[in-house]
Amino acid sequence: MKALLLKDWYMAVKYCKAYLVIVAVFAAVAMSGANFMYGFYACIMAGMVPVTLLSYDERSKWTVYSCALPYTRAQLVSVKYIVGGLAQLAVIILLTAIQCVRSGFSGGFDFGVLLEYMSLQIFMSCLVCSVNLPFVFKYGVEKGRAWYYIALVLVFGVAGALAGIFVLSDTSRHGILGAFALVPAIAGIVIYALSWRLSIRFYEKREM
Amino acid sequence: MNALELKNLTKTFDGFTLDGLNLTLPGGCIMGLVGENGAGKSTTVKLILDIIHKDGGSVKVLGSEDVGLVKDDVGVVLDEAGLPEGLNAAQVGRVMALTYKNWDADGYAKLIRDFDLPEKKLFKDFSKGMKMKLGFAVALSHGARLLLLDEATSGLDPVARDRMLDLLRDFVCDDGHSVLISSHIVSDLEKVCDYIAFIHKGKLMLCEEKDRLLEEYRIVRCAPEELAKIPAPAVLHKKITPYGAEALVRRADVPSGTSAGPVNIEELFVLMSKEAN
Numbered sequence: 001m002k003a004l005l006l007k008d009w010y011m012a013v014k015y016c017k018a019y020l021v022i023v024a025v026f027a028a029v030a031m032s033g034a035n036f037m038y039g040f041y042a043c044i045m046a047g048m049v050p051v052t053l054l055s056y057d058e059r060s061k062w063t064v065y066s067c068a069l070p071y072t073r074a075q076l077v078s079v080k081y082i083v084g085g086l087a088q089l090a091v092i093i094l095l096t097a098i099q100c101v102r103s104g105f106s107g108g109f110d111f112g113v114l115l116e117y118m119s120l121q122i123f124m125s126c127l128v129c130s131v132n133l134p135f136v137f138k139y140g141v142e143k144g145r146a147w148y149y150i151a152l153v154l155v156f157g158v159a160g161a162l163a164g165i166f167v168l169s170d171t172s173r174h175g176i177l178g179a180f181a182l183v184p185a186i187a188g189i190v191i192y193a194l195s196w197r198l199s200i201r202f203y204e205k206r207e208m
Numbered sequence: 209m210n211a212l213e214l215k216n217l218t219k220t221f222d223g224f225t226l227d228g229l230n231l232t233l234p235g236g237c238i239m240g241l242v243g244e245n246g247a248g249k250s251t252t253v254k255l256i257l258d259i260i261h262k263d264g265g266s267v268k269v270l271g272s273e274d275v276g277l278v279k280d281d282v283g284v285v286l287d288e289a290g291l292p293e294g295l296n297a298a299q300v301g302r303v304m305a306l307t308y309k310n311w312d313a314d315g316y317a318k319l320i321r322d323f324d325l326p327e328k329k330l331f332k333d334f335s336k337g338m339k340m341k342l343g344f345a346v347a348l349s350h351g352a353r354l355l356l357l358d359e360a361t362s363g364l365d366p367v368a369r370d371r372m373l374d375l376l377r378d379f380v381c382d383d384g385h386s387v388l389i390s391s392h393i394v395s396d397l398e399k400v401c402d403y404i405a406f407i408h409k410g411k412l413m414l415c416e417e418k419d420r421l422l423e424e425y426r427i428v429r430c431a432p433e434e435l436a437k438i439p440a441p442a443v444l445h446k447k448i449t450p451y452g453a454e455a456l457v458r459r460a461d462v463p464s465g466t467s468a469g470p471v472n473i474e475e476l477f478v479l480m481s482k483e484a485n
Contacts, residue, residue: 010303011294014330064288066290070280072276
């Protein structure tokens with residue numbers, strides 16, 4: 001597993017720099033308070049990193065060759081979920097820090113609202129990987145591309161809807177989930193875990 | 209111990225069936241897998257490695273029916289080397305050091321130097337030949353006991369191919385090391401292989417010791433009238449043109465006095481394939 005993580009680290013450094021720039025731009029826009037939705041977009045971008053890495057794997061035939069090396073199919077799937085999780089975690093930490101700074105400046109720091117933002121960001125991040133990866137592992141990036149775009153539209157739609165609710169309810173000052181603030185995060189993590197398991201099952205049956 | 213034992217191995221795709229393949233590669237030997245495009249060579253290699261799943265039969269690799277348990281001992285070079293395109297040779301070495309229990313970093317570095325591969329150039333910028341060389345360097349640097357090579361010499365220039373064949377000969381000098389190599393370049397196989405297996409349209413036509421094949425078959429080039437004198441069962445394939453006749457025959461069945469020359473593996477393969485078609 002360490003070998004696969006190292007390999008994906010090298011690949012991410014080489015090919016995912018553009019995501020870093022896009023995430024930084026979205027995060028900066030979110031910080032300016034222009035639209036809460038940009039924070040979600042940053043999360044979505046982080047969730048796209050594993051699929052991007054998989055598309056490079058497929059192009060170089062690593063997906064075939066790696067099955068001949070002493071890795072299990074479960075490890076080959078798991079590394080993408082771990083990379084996805086780490087990328088999402090980094091973005092959420094960044095967005096949370098930005099949110100803290102922003103509310104510090106505006107003088108309206110509210111831990112409940114912060115928790116709610118984090119929770120929704122975790123949900124969005126998890127959703128991107130969770131809906132995409134099982135199909136990509138089952139059909140490959142090329143064949144799964146149609147689903148990939150459908151899923152992205154779906155996820156962006158959810159992001160837009162959530163942002164709309166927050167804008168309408170002015171949650172920059174008051175959270176709307178209250179005691180249920182952590183429910184989206186927990187739901188996201190559960191969906192992520194189920195998706196992980198489903199991807200392993202698909203990949204173990206897949207023929208390269 | 210046999211390095212490979214395939215029994216009644218079967219796999220069906222749309223329009224193709226690998227039909228009950230039986231193959232045994234004894235330890236310490238090199239076996240060449242020969243066949244036309246689409247004959248089933250790559251399918252066989254992938255089935256051995258469980259890259260695709262068999263429909264029936266059994267595969268035993270280095271004595272184990274679960275290839276996953278012995279992958280540390282199997283070196284693999286596939287027709288497209290398959291290493292990650294964003295990595296350079298040094299990074300590949302670091303990844304493989306964490307992949308294989310018996311990774312030999314010094315041996316890998318030596319092969320990289322021997323093959324004249326740049327350490328910092330990205331794999332995606334390598335030529336086909338360089339990619340295959342890097343694949344070889346990986347396969348030969350982790351103490352493998354069995355090498356599975358699928359069209360691994362294609363894309364290499366003749367000098368590099370010759371170097372690879374030398375490496376394969378050196379590899380099998382170590383006790384119990386074995387190689388299964390599929391290739392279109394039959395002349396390469398003839399140089400190094402102990403056994404030759406012909407696959408045609410998913411069926412094993414023959415699997416025999418190379419020396420015995422070369423001993424058993426002969427080529428007769430003569431006038432058509434002379435060819436007619438040879439008993440029909442002795443003639444495995446014949447080609448008659450306005451300029452003369454050419455036939456692949458079993459040496460034992462050729463009447464004495466008939467002039468029959470030696471056959472090479474490439475001729476044997478081409479003529480047998482034509483006969484099967």
